[in-house]
Amino acid sequence: MLFLITLVGILKFIYTIELEKLNFLEKTYINREKRGIVNKAKFELTDTHIKYHINFRLDKLLIRKALSRISEETCFKFEETSNYLLATLRYKHGLYFLTKFPVKKEKNRDIYLLATVKDITKVMRETLHALGVDYEHNRPDRNKYITINFKNVYSVFMPLFEITYTPILTFYNIGYDYTSVMHFTVKEFSRNGKKTIESKRKLMEPFTGRSTHLTFNDAKLLSLKYCINPKLKNAKCHNYGYPNPTMPYICKCLPFYYGPKCENRVRNFGYCSRINYFKAMSSITSRTLTLGNTCNFFIYTIPGKRIKLKLFFHHGLLSNHHCKNGKSIEARYFSDFSVNGVIYCPSIFPISIVSESNFIILRSTFSESKSKVKIMFKMF
Template identity: 25%
Template sequence: MGLKYVLLTVSRIHAPNFNDDTNIYRQKRAVLRDLTYKWNESIIYYKVDTNISKDSIAVALEEIMEETCLRFQEVPLSNHSKNITGFYFQIGHIDSTNLGRKLDNGNFQNLWLTDKFPERYKVLRVVLYALGVDYEYNRPDTGKYVWTLYSNVQRSFWPFMMPKKNTTVDTYELPFDFNSVMALNQREYVNRQDLQSFFPVKPEDRKKNWDTVNHHLSTNDIKLLNLHYCGGKCTKKSVCQNGGVLDIGGCSKCKCSPEYTGKYCQRPITAASEICGYPDITVSSKTEEKELKFSDNCGYSFRAHRGKIVEMKVKFARKRNIDEYICTENAAVELKFERDKSRSGLVTCDIIDTVLTYSEDELLFLNFYGTNNDKVKISYKEIVPPND
């Protein structure tokens, strides 16, 4: 994929006239790296037409926000403020928009989608295109990886498959990526379903992107956005544990030292996966339970859905009868429920029967420590935060 620093004028609905001298001249002039077409707003606002599902738009934008510094916020159609700019999602004849920032409608840029309930990858494609991310087969080096069969492709989609010059796009030295959401499959935009739109050059790539699409951002998609818009780093506050650092290839993920694993480096590599199970758990409104031992040394992340928090109950099978509340390294459970996950959590143990706690945001960490073989039962679910 390549980031477009300048605008390539493409008709959104009708096929472009490739024999038009003016159109050719505009494409030749587009080699200038014009940063006018980069979004510099701290928040990109967006409107959604009434005949498009708002949820379909929101889920795609949330994926981008989760992995980058980019922020989007919906505003009502009735908002005509001159102080905000952004996207206007509307129904159109093809999924398309301008390449890079070029406002169509006052302060908003039209993003056209063909369905009332567009699939996530279709929303991601038009949003990334509006952000300046070109289709994968427009890269200057695309000829090393695929041969485009133009005679098989609907003419209105040729602009998505025509290689650009190095002076027009910047790939940030990221490799060609068949996994990119901007990589078309071999059956897209063809004149007939029995035709191919392109042919992979290398034999080992022949089956890639055959008749399936990439529904999510790839690691390189995320890296490209972070390099172009976020200064090559993750700007969100790190939640990585045990010395892990945020990964530019996915700012919701952590790079861990060899001793730890899990999305947030919360689990020792020595913990047995067949006992502990999956380290990263998405919580639902249904109560789930696990029974473990202190000595299992399991570490977990529990994530509620956006706008929810985690309710966690820890019940100890056997209570020790001592007067002083002292937990030892032999048997302890740590709960990190505060927003700041870099701080030490609440340490509890079998001096009491049960602990009930709630996360301050959608994420909670739970760690087991010790050599004691006594059992601990945990139960968890997501809830709506109470109004304080």
């Protein structure tokens, strides 16, 4: 009997908690989506100097660090205030990571964070959402890149996975970015521990929604939306560059290009193999590359053709599922190479990639130590 009484008590407690969660979600998100998702333009910010307030239950250092990472890449400046009423961004304790927009034309937005989860990616994600950036997986073209398993999504979270028909992302010709901080992870809001999101590029699933810094395109979108004079938005930047938000007459470049217009490929220094530009032919080409610090390599072939690439490390390093101490190689193989690619860590297993266009970029980070990787490639 005592066991049954205890069990009933536990079940009632669980039911109360779940009911509280549902009520919280209904109040903070679902109603807002029904009222305001198509009218977000009227809530756009008019100032990039933002005051924010943090609830005492939250990790202030974590939030400050997240805001610092946004400021580093954009024109936004954040100022903490103890006056709740003066804050544009109000970080509150909640049961989920969610953002609530004002019903009327008030400037403040409430950002709910789960105090027990120290996740800087989700702090940045909800902050950018409050600044007017939509979730990446809700883009109108998302079905080309991912599949949403709605059967695995807890029903009350369905609005978080609905396509948003807005031109904000396609207007700037920004490619779909699996690693964007605005992308959910593959099991986020799952009711059964199974995937809610499946990538159609399987190599990208482990990295989906996992960035701990703004990606190049996260910063680009926010900058083009708020930081750059409209007359400069169509500046002639090459290789997916865009006007620098702090020096708008100079282009901000991807890390493997430089120059006022991002017109030059970077050269290798340090321990890196000096030759870093290769042409894929109809027969297999093999190269052993020396890595150290940051190295960049470019593989190209004739327009209209693609590239088959295989990478593997020397000396049978132990396999691991996470890159440690900054030792990894990123392979950008999409037709839009501004989008982050697959990360290959030291492993006894090779990785095989087929490019979407006639171009692949490899970028390695291996601190000071010398390492070697073998690449084999051919035109496809």
